[in-house]
Amino acid sequence: MEYKEHNYELIKEYWNRYVAGYEEMPEHLEGLDDRVLNSWKRSKLKANPFETNPPLLNQVELENLTKEKQDLIKIAVPYMIQFYEIAKNTTQNVLLTDAEGKQLKNISANNKDLLEIMTHASVANGSNYAEDVCGTSSVSLSLYEDSPILLRGYEHYRAIYHNLACFSLPIHSLGNKQVGCICITGPLDKYQPLVSSAGLMMVHAIENELRLTQSNFITDIIAQNFSQGFMLFNSQHNILRLNDKAKALLRIRQDMVGHEFEEYFLNDFNEIIELEKQHEKQKFQYTLILKNGLQIALSVLAVPIKENNQEDMFLLIFTSVGEANKEASMKVGYTARYYFRDIVGESEEIKKVKELGKLASKSSSSVLITGEAGTGRELLAQAIHTGGERRESPFITVRCGSVPKEMMEIELFGDDENSQIGKIELADKGTLFLDEIENLSIECQVKILSYLRTGMMENGKKLSVRIIACSQKDLLHLVSVNQFRSDLYYKLNVISIIVPPLRRRRADIRPLIQYYTDRYRKMLRKDVTNIEKRCIEVMTNYNWPGNVRELESTVEHLVNMASGHVMKFKDLPDEIVTGYLSQKYIGPEEEVQKIISPEKVECSEIIKCLKREHGHMKTVATVLHMPLSTLYRKCSKYNIDPKNYREW
Structure with a gap:
């Protein structure tokens, strides 16, 4: 989706002449979207551009409207919150309206400046952004044109919106009927184009879920948890529906539909019902015991389903405890972000480092990176990972100097008793980066050495993990004073890369200054071009x-x-x-x-x-x-x- 370059001063002049002033609006104004101009024309005889207190729905009217639109609200609000969690640092406000432009819900940061701006603009539940009430707004124009609309500054008809940038997108039902609108609003000087892409993704997600809801309420619940196992029961605990994931997790091959829960499990189903009441839509750990005595530890979400106000069905959504922990850990962000192109420098020294790194990326052997703090050892480690065949797999970092020694073994190898998965297992098929490995205890060194020799954990589980270690210290010296195992040193030092300090590669200083100047002038919105x-x-x-x-x-x-x-x-x-x-x-x-x-x-x-x-x-x-x-x-x-x- 493309927008014309925004000329703030030019559009301000147009607004003063044709909206605030009395000049007749022409058929076209260079630099102003024709859709905006046409909306100005429609608004001219309907709305007051200087109105500061637009009408609001009273409390009863608002309650009735939200009740009427509860399905839309229920589906849209989680995505609005998710969007806000991503965009809160850009001071964005997200609001939902019905198909007539009346505000239903608002998600905003607890940011004093943003709250003041929103209050000044009368952004509140019950506000009406329809064209005949407030003139040209991104909400009204988006609904009128049935298209995403971005309005900035003086493109808005009403003066109280002139310090805002607003991006609105209509929401459609299964039958392609407009049912509402999402509007992302923030200070004009803090608008970011990323907001538009994120807004499109959010509305697309809302529409998908809305259509699923209209098709089948049960399918909607399944769709939200499609990567997990699910079983649907009636009030007599008969199995109505389940997916292949559930069968795989439960080690059951035959068709279970139509059979009672008790035919397969030794557990009391009422126990699960009681646990659901205790956890109130939160996941809990539960062990299902099959008739053959096999115990399966699960992470379970139990959902009672109301049909016509009767709780006559029960949905279990579950995954194995190990998978749940692994998924939660992966969501923390265990991925590599840097490539060799991100290593800035023109010196012979850094070129040699890159060459060695690229050779290392083609291998699965262990790598030992040494260098002073701040030289970019982790950046190089990530580049080796992203440059190799494991690039799509996890890149797991363990900061050996930050984890207490008594906790390091659990950090690396996990704790079966408490169902805690270790970092080395999280790194399966990927790379484990051991930062400041000189701080690793002798006990952990022994276990790491054992894995490097066998490729297996103590519990017999076979893994494929590439290890990259780094150190600020001379590991050979630590070996000589019995503070680091020599056999582990030689296992890690298969490929050795030394990253030189900046004072030893002064040719890289100017390129680095230019690189970081470009980065921070964009990030900080400063017009800095020279030194x-x-x-x-x-x-x-x-x-x-x-x-x-x-x-x-x-x-x-x-x-x-x-x-x-x-x-x-x-x-x-x-x-x-x-x-x-x-x-x-x-x-x-x-x-x-x-x-x-x-x-x-x-x-x-x-x-x-x-x-x-x-x-x-x-x-x-x-x-x-x-x-x-x-x-x-x-x-x-x-x-x-x-x-x-x-x-x-």
């Missing part, structure tokens, strides 16, 4: 002890601080300028290390003050509470030339 010469000099020569992570943070800081198109030297963090000047005027890093601690601190303070006071020695001496002659003597001692700061 001051003095600023780039410092950044390209600074040693970056925090590596790429520190550089990224610095660029984000500079973009935030920029008041125009240029990132400036004056906005660099003091510690970076101080570090750079220490390198430049005191000597190389090796010599800096020779300065005893108090002198190093004193030197850094002098440099900070010189920078802050633009080289004015008298002011610096006053700030540091020392005689001017002493300050000159100390500058000479530390090889600091005050003249170098006067232009800054």
Whole structure:
């Protein structure tokens, strides 16, 4: 779906002339959608563009309307909430109307600024957005044109909507009749095109479910849980319906329809009914016992179904406990997001790293990545995963330094007693990334080594997991002091990749600065296109002890601080300028290390003050509470030339 480029000032002029003013509207206005113009014409004699208190349904009218539209509300609201959970950081408000444009429900962030905007725009349940009431609105135009409509700013007829961007989509029933409308509303300056795609997906989902509901109420429940097993019972506990997934989970091949629950299971069905009442539409764990004594642990959702206000059916939706835990864990986001193209750099050093990474991605052997913090070890690990045959499978990360040692074994290998699945099993068919593996306990090292040798868990389950480990430390040294097993080291170090620190690949600094500048100027909506010469000099020569992570943070800081198109030297963090000047005027890093601690601190303070006071020695001496002659003597001692700061 395409929209014309939005010219805010031009449309504002049109609105002032033809809506607020008295000029006759022409047949066409360049830069304004003809559908909007035609709606303005229809609205001219019906709605007041300056109305601030549009009519609302009274409480009784609203209650009657929501009751009448309860099926639509019941289906739409969960998708609205789901959309809001995704879009809340973009300060979007989602509302549902009936086919006449009357608001039924509203989902909004608990955001003070957004709430104020919505209140100012009189967005409330019972509001009427019909064209003959409020003029051109995205809701009314979407219903009139039977099409998705995006209105921004002055395209709205009513003035109270001029600071909003509104995207509306009609909702259709099984017979393709309009039954309502979804409107996604937010501040004009925070509108994102992603909202349109997400809105289309949401309405498509609502329409699909609405049509299923109209076709068959039971089919609707099944459709919401199609990936799980289900069994439908009547009030006498006879099986009315079940799917193949249920048969597979229950290890039953014959047709169970028409048979009683008790013919197959030793459990008391009334026990399940009582558990449903306790959990109130929440899943619970339950063990079904077959007649042959086999016990099957399930995660169950029990749903009593009302037909004509009679609870005469009962639906069980279930999956195995292991699958339920695995599904829940996968939803956390265990996927790799980065590719080799995301590794920014032009140096020979980083090219070599990429070459080794690409070779590793074609193999299933273990990889050991070493390098300082912030160099991009995990990015490389993800690129190896996405570059290989396992790209469609999970990429599971275990931060060995963050998990308490006493919990690490459960984290990796799970806990059968509590039905907790381990990360190594979650990584089956994919990659297990062990970050800071030097923190792994000896006990866990033994178990990891056992898996690498056999490909099997202790319970005999065979897995296919590729292991990539990374470390900040010299693992061979840890081996020599008996803090890391040598046999595990050699099993992991089949393919070894060392990611060099940024100070060893300075050719990558400028491309990285450009990359992060582009990212954050878009993210922060700042028109930053250049960097001051003095600023780039410092950044390209600074040693970056925090590596790429520190550089990224610095660029984000500079973009935030920029008041125009240029990132400036004056906005660099003091510690970076101080570090750079220490390198430049005191000597190389090796010599800096020779300065005893108090002198190093004193030197850094002098440099900070010189920078802050633009080289004015008298002011610096006053700030540091020392005689001017002493300050000159100390500058000479530390090889600091005050003249170098006067232009800054």
